[in-house]
Amino acid sequence: MHRFFVDRSQVEKEKIVILGSDVNHIRNVLRMKIGDQIQISDGSNQVWLCQIVQMENDKIETEILSVEESFAELPAKIYLFQGIPKGDKMEWIIQKAVELGVYAIVPMRTNRVVVKLDKEKEQSKRNRWNKIAESAAKQSGRTVIPEVLPIMGLEEVCHFVKEFECKMIPYECTNEKGVGRTRKLVEKIQPKDRVGVLIGPEGGFEKEEVEIALQNGIEAVSLGKRILRTETAGMIALGMIMLFLEE
Numbered sequence: 001m002h003r004f005f006v007d008r009s010q011v012e013k014e015k016i017v018i019l020g021s022d023v024n025h026i027r028n029v030l031r032m033k034i035g036d037q038i039q040i041s042d043g044s045n046q047v048w049l050c051q052i053v054q055m056e057n058d059k060i061e062t063e064i065l066s067v068e069e070s071f072a073e074l075p076a077k078i079y080l081f082q083g084i085p086k087g088d089k090m091e092w093i094i095q096k097a098v099e100l101g102v103y104a105i106v107p108m109r110t111n112r113v114v115v116k117l118d119k120e121k122e123q124s125k126r127n128r129w130n131k132i133a134e135s136a137a138k139q140s141g142r143t144v145i146p147e148v149l150p151i152m153g154l155e156e157v158c159h160f161v162k163e164f165e166c167k168m169i170p171y172e173c174t175n176e177k178g179v180g181r182t183r184k185l186v187e188k189i190q191p192k193d194r195v196g197v198l199i200g201p202e203g204g205f206e207k208e209e210v211e212i213a214l215q216n217g218i219e220a221v222s223l224g225k226r227i228l229r230t231e232t233a234g235m236i237a238l239g240m241i242m243l244f245l246e247e
């Protein structure tokens with residue numbers, strides 16, 4: 001069943017009004033009619049089953065039939081700081097990270113990122129990336145739409161995660177400590193914690209960058225004894241966290 005996201009202000013006692021681009025999507029792309037049913041979420045863990053009762057050009061009125069609690073969200077907020085990869089890999093990373101329960105994705109600029117994005121290009125990329133996040137959230141039954149935040153440099157990321165309860169930089173040169181240490185770090189994550197995961201681009205992190213992260217309380221962890229592609233690494237890290245958090 002199709003799921004749509006609204007702002008809390010659009011939820012009334014017995015009805016929910018749909019506005020914006022979803023109106024056109026429902027009317028002209030999905031060609032839905034009065035009487036059809038859809039699911040609506042407002043970013044909380046509630047999901048309403050609704051029936052379309054009125055369709056206008058700029059809004060669609062639905063009647064609330066029932067409401068249920070959804071447990072699709074992880075209890076902690078995981079932020080993926082992704083070294084901007086080449087080509088359109090970022091789109092794949094965003095889609096999979098949303099399926100895996102990520103809370104937000106931050107494109108990260110580090111020394112070995114080769115992609116150059118000026119302000120205008122960054123904005124158009126972010127618009128596209130956020131559309132991908134929204135469609136992945138709908139497909140995977142999320143009750144929130146993870147946001148792709150503005151690009152940050154490593155120093156900004158270190159500042160951003162300062163108060164996070166858990167922050168890690170997967171670094172393939174820490175293998176001597178193995179995944180046992182990673183498991184210990186992940187097991188400590190509690191509901192409502194904010195978790196930061198920093199993943200390098202194809203060329204990885206420079207040693208100095210890892211040093212800066214360590215000086216800011218970000219722990220270097222191993223994701224195993226093999227070198228993972230940048231698009232694989234974030235997914236493994238999210239999977240490890242999800243394994244302990246999902247229940």
Ligand code: SAM
Pocket residue numbers: 169170171172173198199200201202203204205221222223224225226227228229230233
């Ligand atoms: N140095 C790598 C190489 O020799 O190909 C390049 C970096 S790897 C393609 C991209 C990122 O994935 C790394 O910066 C790191 O964040 C993460 N990564 C890959 N394999 C890892 C591992 N075994 N343990 C921890 N992190 C890993």
